Amino acid sequence: MGTGPGGKGQTRRLALFGTKGVVSRCRDFTEQALADWGWTENGREDNDLVEDVLLLVSELVTNACLHAGGPEELMLNRSGGRLRIEVADAEPRPPRRRLPNELSQPGGHGLIILERLAHRWGAEPRGTGKVVWLEVRLTPARGQVAHRP
Secondary structure: OOOOOHOOOOOEEEEEOOOOOEEEEHHHHHHHHHHHOOOOOOOOOHHHHOOOOOOOOHHHHHHHHHHHOOEEEEEEEEEEEEEEEEEOOHHHHHOOOOOOHHOOOOOHHHHHHEEEEEEHEEEEEEOEEEEEEEEOOOEEOOEEEOOOO
16 A cells, blocks of 8 residues: 555555456455445445446456556555546557447447546556546535536
């Protein structure tokens, strides 16, 4: 467990190799981090947020497996009122959302899920590859989990 910039927040990193079992390994890693941070206690209103976060991790990692030869690292950073999730891979090309006429094909809906559940997301070059990141708000307004519509 690390500390974010300025001594605030918490960061966890998981080095990854290959694609076999990587999605479940990343979900387990994320679920443990969220439990350590007190998100999975019984009766908490953010249990839906935990499920959303696990789905988002699954989508990011699956996309890296399908389109980039597998992820190299998963990073979770909880700071202030947000959780930032990053998945690094060796493919320099950014993710591409399917065209509307391709949406009827199986698969290819991961970026739509990111757009629906994450507050923000994007991709940026890193080394010879890239990192795809997303942020989820942790500070709900009036007791509600904040998501982008």
